Amino acid sequence: MRADEPLMGEALRIAEAMLFAAAEPLEESEIARRMPDGLAVGDVLARLKQDYANRGVNLVRVGKKWLFRTASDLGWLLAMDSIEPKKLSKAALETLAIIAYHQPVTRADIEDIRGVAISKGTLDVLLETGWVRLRGRRRTPGRPLTYGTNETFLLHFGLEQIGDLPGLEELKGAGMFDGALPQGFAVPQPRDDNALMEDEDPLEGDAQEEFVELSAEAVASDSEADAELETETAPEDEADSNFDIED
Numbered sequence: 735m736r737a738d739e740p741l742m743g744e745a746l747r748i749a750e751a752m753l754f755a756a757a758e759p760l761e762e763s764e765i766a767r768r769m770p771d772g773l774a775v776g777d778v779l780a781r782l783k784q785d786y787a788n789r790g791v792n793l794v795r796v797g798k799k800w801l802f803r804t805a806s807d808l809g810w811l812l813a814m815d816s817i818e819p820k821k822l823s824k825a826a827l828e829t830l831a832i833i834a835y836h837q838p839v840t841r842a843d844i845e846d847i848r849g850v851a852i853s854k855g856t857l858d859v860l861l862e863t864g865w866v867r868l869r870g871r872r873r874t875p876g877r878p879l880t881y882g883t884n885e886t887f888l889l890h891f892g893l894e895q896i897g898d899l900p901g902l903e904e905l906k907g908a909g910m911f912d913g914a915l916p917q918g919f920a921v922p923q924p925r926d927d928n929a930l931m932e933d934e935d936p937l938e939g940d941a942q943e944e945f946v947e948l949s950a951e952a953v954a955s956d957s958e959a960d961a962e963l964e965t966e967t968a969p970e971d972e973a974d975s976n977f978d979i980e981d
Contacts, residue, residue, distance in 0.1 A: 833881050839881055840881070897924060
């Protein structure tokens with residue numbers, strides 16, 4: 735037996751107890767404060783993760799937080815107790831994907847990439863899910879709000895970090911692209927740093943109120959052509975997706 739094995743055993747029990755008792759994912763730094771001297775929290779959590787790899791619950795990391803989650807192959811056992819899900823519209827899915835891959839983005843950035851104005855309520859729905867957050871303000875005229883994803887997004891989609899989103903080759907393999915792509919086409923490397931970018935300013939206290947006002951103004955100022963385009967695409971935008979959100 736290694737000299738530090740009893741110490742590791744005690745550290746594993748402490749980390750296990752903390753994670754089971756926690757009502758939400760725990761910061762790695764919070765677990766580290768309870769670890770015995772001489773042991774790295776990363777080593778302890780890696781060992782605990784290995785111990786639970788083949789059990790009914792698995793230890794997973796989301797960003798810098800850790801939690802126990804039902805093993806993916808046993809999720810069907812709890813299906814009868816799950817909350818009835820709602821579906822995201824195609825418009826909301828496209829908007830979420832743009833935010834995830836291109837963050838930080840403004841409303842104008844999203845509309846430019848989609849090629850159509852964002853219909854009323856799309857960003858509201860994504861903010862309500864908790865997957866999208868207001869980041870800051872772009873240092874451009876009008877100082878528009880910028881959007882990004884958060885840890886709730888990673889948790890829902892089973893991602894350890896935003897960089898685990900599929901790249902171009904993975905998306906091709908999943909059949910997301912049909913036919914030849916334009917020369918030089920690439921999927922952006924996503925990032926979700928909490929630190930503001932060089933062209934971002936921090937939010938003020940009234941940012942959420944302004945978001946609501948901007949949403950209303952955007953709808954009121956839509957031209958008839960944009961409105962007709964949204965009407966024509968509405969049935970497709972409202973089609974069911976494979977991504978569920980809970981009530």
